[in-house]
Amino acid sequence: MTASALFSSGGNTIFERFRKLNWQIITVLCAIACVGVMMHFSVSSGAWTDMPLTHGIRFAAAMSVILIAALVLDARFWLAIAYPLYAGALLLLVAVELFGATRMGAQRWLDLGPLSLQPSEFMKIAIVLALARYYHQLDARKTGTVLWIVPPFLMIAAPVGLVMHQPDLGTAMLILMAGLVVMFLGGLLWRIVAAGAVVAVGGAIFAYTSVLHQYQRDRVNVFLGITDDPLGAGYHVLQSKIAIGSAGLFGRGYLQGTQSQLDFLPEKHTDFIFTMIVEEFGLLGGFLVLGLFAALMGLTMQVALRARSLFGKLAAAGVAATVACYVFINTAMVIGLVPVVGIPLPIISFGGTAMLTVLAAYAIVLSIDLHRDQHGARGWLW
Amino acid sequence: MSKRGKKVGSTLPKRDANVIFSRRAALMSFVGAGVMGAILFRMAQLQAENLISQQYTAAADENRFDTRIVPPPRGVIFDRFGTILAQTSKDYLVAVIQNDVDDMEEVVGRVATILGLDSEWARRAIIRVRGGSRYEPQPLKEGLTWEEFNAINVRLPELRGIVATSADVRAYPYDVVYAHPIGYVQKPTQRDVDLALEDPAAGAARAMYLRNPQVRVGKAGLEASMETVLHGDAGWRKVIVNARGVEQGEDETERREPVRGSGLVLTLDHELQRTAMQNFGEQAGSAVVMDIHNGDMLVMASAPGFDPNLFVNGIGQADFDAYNLDEKKPLYHKTVTGVYAPGSTFKMIVGIAAKQAGVEDDWHVSCGGGFYYGGRTFRCWQRNGHGRVNLHNALKVSCDVYFYQAALRAGPERIAAVSRQFGLGEVFDVSVPNIRAGLIPDPVWWRENRGEPWTGGLTVNYGIGQGAMGVTPLQLAVMAARLGNNGHAVVPRLVRDAPGVREPGPAPRMNGIEAEHLARVRDGMWGVCNEGGGTARRAGDLQLVRHPETGAAVEITPETRGWEPVQIAGKTGTAQVRALTDALRGRHYSTIEWRFRDNALFCCFGPWHEPRYACAVVVEHGGAGSSVAGPIAREIMRATLMRDPSRREPARLAELDAAIAGGRA
Incomplete structure (x- = not known):
């Protein structure tokens, strides 16, 4: 790729491309980030502490970087790095397994001097890109044969297994679901989908009895009502349900949520921030935030449908599915519909890793949308 | 390979990836919308449940509200x-x-x-x-x-x-x-x-x-x-x-x-209470001053004291041990829980009982230093004997031999009855916990509790306030008060003014106590303090005189020449803590281990011309009543008579409480 190609792709100058960026998606992302800053201001009891400021600055910085990336890198670039990125992420996961640092009971981090990496986060993007590339290059008729299902299954199973072993059930589930969605959209035969569903139920039972750690099993037990332990594993969800149930249609008011402000709600700045939103802004506030995410996913699916290459379609839809999984699992978790697995609400929960992952995914989506007319030239680079 | 590939190509149905994608993307979107709908529904459901039961609102309130007691x-x-x-x-x-x-x-x-x-x-x-x-x-x-x-x-x-x-x-x-x-x-x-x-x-x-x-x-x-x-x-x-x-x-x-x-x-008077405590110095014991008419306790001292402030926030083990292991028992409220043999202070009771039994004023006893009865000799404290003594002189010099015989004439039942009339053996509710009754034994009690018949020897010992009997300093003060007020059954009290506390009526006259008998005994007590040979001659001389117009007791100065002296009437007591062995007998008391020394007692009332106050002092293991308890009682009585607190206007609770509440607000 020459320098001139960087600045004039498809005959457009960089300024024209800037104009043609999907500003709807960018606007929705910014709106969601604003909700995040607002809530962290409230988490800090109405003070401009480090938390809301860090959140805003982090978002602005990451947003700037992804806009430049979207402008500069086209779909062919993402296609080209799909497999190397996946291979790199997998290697890093193996490295974590061998040399990783253990924090809070889980071996998730790679300490590289001042930098610490969580390779499982890369994998969320890498799995989507790699599978999109796989189906992009595969003859549509072959997707239906058993033989050609094996490689994508292995591609999913390897990272999921490694991440489960860390153990990080939430991230493993996200990788698994994103991968399965891309496979499904890539054209998996229905009878295989049905067979897979049967295997999945069997696998879940097997996982519960022999793979899950005791603390994970406790959470499942509490969720299923097998055990009732309001001060143990069920305490988080109980306090969250109290906050949401008592909030009313309009909530207790900004900075007024008693469960959140008085710290009865644990993890209110990370996994349980949606509860705080509902407590302070009511059912309507919750609807509005979910509406923002629905808009984001809708716009992302629109990008997928508009893209001309199958790679672009699958990558964008994979990102939409990943973000949807984040949002659904997180919100279902805080209202007690699924067990607590430690998945944040993207771009709102505090923490750099999840925000970077989601925004990096949107660099790909924006880039695909900007270069949607590129066919992705099958055979390019191989 | 090529053959197989061809076969695959020919048998598989034609599929267009883009069409499949579009259809499935639409399907996925519907699923996503469904999941989101379920989440929204569940949130709405939680709130609907709450609208009906208020369970979450109640739980949130229970979380954040706490009732703090003030x-x-x-x-x-x-x-x-x-x-x-x-x-x-x-x-x-x-x-x-x-x-x-x-x-x-x-x-x-x-x-x-x-x-x-x-x-x-x-x-x-x-x-x-x-x-x-x-x-x-x-x-x-x-x-x-x-x-x-x-x-x-x-x-x-x-x-x-x-x-x-x-x-x-x-x-x-x-x-x-x-x-x-x-x-x-x-x-x-x-x-x-x-x-x-x-x-x-x-x-x-x-x-x-x-x-x-x-x-x-x-x-x-x-x-x-x-x-x-x-x-x-x-x-x-x-x-x-x-x-x-x-x-x-x-x-x-x-x-x-x-x-x-x-x-x-x-009822306490701070000035007098402090004087009493100071006068005990290092010694252990108790002092009580009572108003003989209304029973107000002006002094209720138990020495040594302890610092109650140390207990408020939980006393340390070292401090507690220092108090608890002290042989002078500072934690012990000796005034109401200390039970002592009254010794010679009991002789007034024996005297009255003897008078009631018909002992005449001119009944004399010859004291040769001992009294042989029932096969053994009961010694007088004065080993050389007192010679011929009647009731008055026997009290004045505290002759044991006279009262050995007086007790035999009175009999133990009568002595016990008179004792009880004068408050000995009775629990007076002065509003503090753990008040003890002491013990006034009689033949019935003796048979029931000791399982053997009463003997004349016990009666002889009864005559000098020794043996099984025990009284508290508070009872001793009540006895002195009832002698001082000419036989009225005054009852002591510690709380003057509080909700539910009423001013006591005048004390009733005690039945069967004849004024003439009382007068004989009181004269004897006067002799103890004021006549030559009285055992409390020194302690009984207060060095106070009466102002001729106001009647107030004042110290002697050149200007008071010719004024009437202020006198008191009292009785010393020296009670054995345990039977003296021959080895201990005759040794100077300072060479005897502290806890085996005699208890020193003194009780009195005054002023003689118009009695108002009674005082009792017990000094544990102090030695002789005349030399140890007497001087302490003298200082307390002196201060009491000069201050004359009963004639001063007492404070009223309503006013004091109002002032405290006002100062707080």
Whole structure:
């Protein structure tokens, strides 16, 4: 790729491309980030502490970087790095397994001097890109044969297994679901989908009895009502349900949520921030935030449908599915519909890793949308 | 390979990936919308449940609201003229909030250095604090002086997690002087909580009150017996707390102010009580001064005292041991729980009993230093004998031989009956706990409790107040008072003014006590203090004279020449603690181990011309009554007669309480 190609792709100058960026998606992302800053201001009891400021600055910085990336890198670039990125992420996961640092009971981090990496986060993007590339290059008729299902299954199973072993059930589930969605959209035969569903139920039972750690099993037990332990594993969800149930249609008011402000709600700045939103802004506030995410996913699916290459379609839809999984699992978790697995609400929960992952995914989506007319030239680079 | 590939290509159905994608993407979107719908529905459902049952609103309120009990200010205890003897005051303390501390050993160590305490204290303090809340201040050291409090305050910036604060605390400004009658308050024990819970009606609320760390309850003396009067009604505050229980705010509309407990006005006179305690010096014993007409106790002293302030915040083991192991028993309220053989102070009772039995005024006994009866000799304290003595002289010189024989003439039943009429063996409810009855034995009691018949030898010993009998200093004072008021059954009291306390009516005359008999005995007591040969000649001479116009007792000066002396009538007593062996007999008392020495007693009333006050003094193992108990009683009586507190206007509780409440607001 020459320098001139960087600045004039498809005959457009960089300024024209800037104009043609999907500003709807960018606007929705910014709106969601604003909700995040607002809530962290409230988490800090109405003070401009480090938390809301860090959140805003982090978002602005990451947003700037992804806009430049979207402008500069086209779909062919993402296609080209799909497999190397996946291979790199997998290697890093193996490295974590061998040399990783253990924090809070889980071996998730790679300490590289001042930098610490969580390779499982890369994998969320890498799995989507790699599978999109796989189906992009595969003859549509072959997707239906058993033989050609094996490689994508292995591609999913390897990272999921490694991440489960860390153990990080939430991230493993996200990788698994994103991968399965891309496979499904890539054209998996229905009878295989049905067979897979049967295997999945069997696998879940097997996982519960022999793979899950005791603390994970406790959470499942509490969720299923097998055990009732309001001060143990069920305490988080109980306090969250109290906050949401008592909030009313309009909530207790900004900075007024008693469960959140008085710290009865644990993890209110990370996994349980949606509860705080509902407590302070009511059912309507919750609807509005979910509406923002629905808009984001809708716009992302629109990008997928508009893209001309199958790679672009699958990558964008994979990102939409990943973000949807984040949002659904997180919100279902805080209202007690699924067990607590430690998945944040993207771009709102505090923490750099999840925000970077989601925004990096949107660099790909924006880039695909900007270069949607590129066919992705099958055979390019191989 | 090519053949196979061809076969695959031909048998597989034609599929267009883009068409499949579009169809499935639409399907996925529907699924996503469905999931989102389910989540929205569940949220709405939670709120709908709450609309009906209010369960989540109630749970949120239960989380954030906490009812905090506000202990009421405890009633103030005053002496009869309004001097404050026990009150609630500010206590300065240093506390630690564990959650804010980085290094507990280091920061507590620095506090110890500032306060001049050792590392052992720091170690214990840390252990104690670790048992409490991590987020609420836990007291490290209470009762700081203002200087210590300031020293901590200026260094607070470098003591992260340490707070210097103040709290209400019960304070006893005269510490040892009122330790026994007033007692002290302490933190309720688990046993107090358990006892409260036994009451099904109010038990739960009371138990909750008792668990409040600021609450103190009476544990000894009047503080314990008058708890319900003094403690008042608790208030409460509805506070907003966070998840760690730290107060964040208050709903002031739900506030109920506590009601201050009622005060108490005692009968004691601070000046006299202090004089009495000072006069005991290092000695152990008890002194009581009573108004012989209305029973007001002006002095109720038990020595040595202890510092009740040490008990309020929980006494340290070392301090407690120092008190508890002391052979002079400072924790023991000797006035009402000390039981002593009355010795010769009992001879007035024997004298009256003998008169009742028909002993004539000219009945004389010849004392040769001993009395042979029932195969053994009962010795007189005067080994050379007193010669011929009648009742008057026998009392004056305290002749044992006379009373051996008088007791035989009176008989044990009569002696016991007269004793009881004069208050010996009776429990007088002076509002303090653990009042003992002592013991006035008689033949019936003896048979029932000792399982053997009464003997004449026991009667002989009864005559000089020895043997199984025992009386308390309080009873001794009542006896002196009833002799002083010519046989009226006056009853002692300690609380003058408090809710439910009424002014006593005039004391009734005691039945069967003839004025003539009393007069003989009283004359003898006068002789003890005022005639040559009286055993309390020195102690009985107060060196006071009567102002001819006002009647007030004043000290002798050149201007008072010719004024009438102020006199008292009394009786000494020296009671054996255990039967003297031949080895001990005759040895000087100072060479005998302290706890085997005789108890010294003295009781008296005065002034002789118009008796108003009675006094009893017991000095444990003091030796002779005349030389040890007498001088103490002299100083107390002297102060009492000069001050004449019964003729001064006493304080009124309503006014005192109003002043306290006003000063507080």
